Amino acid sequence: MSKNQIIWWVTTSIIFLCEGIYPLSMLLFAPEYIHVQIRIFDYSDFFLYPLVVLKITGAFMLMVSNWHPIVKECIYGSVLFNLIFATLAALEEGRDDQTLFGLVLGGLASVSYIYHRKLTDDNSEVRKKIKREDTIV
Template structure:
């Protein structure tokens, strides 16, 4: 059980750093670069703001232990949809393999977090 918790928290903290802290820090400390990932794909600036807010809310939901399990499920789903559409957008628009693989890797870490969340949560 302890090993499962360590794996869950390690993966979840990595997700929190990538999906919440990095976008928020970019917005705060380097606002001229906040849309560097979405602008080349043709998305408007307001979409980037919405994406940052949703990522922050979703990733924060994952690290709060007492959040209702259904809300966590929605957070995992939302973050997964974000990563799937990032892969599709980059595959269709810029064909850059590193831009395509980055959300795949983050998605794999998100999957580990989800799987180990299921293993450590108490059975209702």
């Protein structure tokens, strides 16, 4: 594995654990904790389940690497959108620990996106080279 692949897998796995596995475990094993967290930010309870389901879905989809590039861009956009607004909500409520956590995860998501782009650009160059060699022969 190349350095770019290792960095992508590590950052994406951390995002997957924090944005996918943790909310899923809270939803299954401690739903009352999620209700407390939602009420801190003055969100309605009906907002809770779609938010958690979309968060988990985005994290799982982020781990699958063979999506069409446009779909993958939308997945990264939705994860970053979620992290930005979660960080802003925590900042508004004065929860410095969650604000810092959101900033760190946003940074990791940005690094994951940058290295995803490097990997896909490298793969497209390899594909172009293979196509050129096939047409020459």
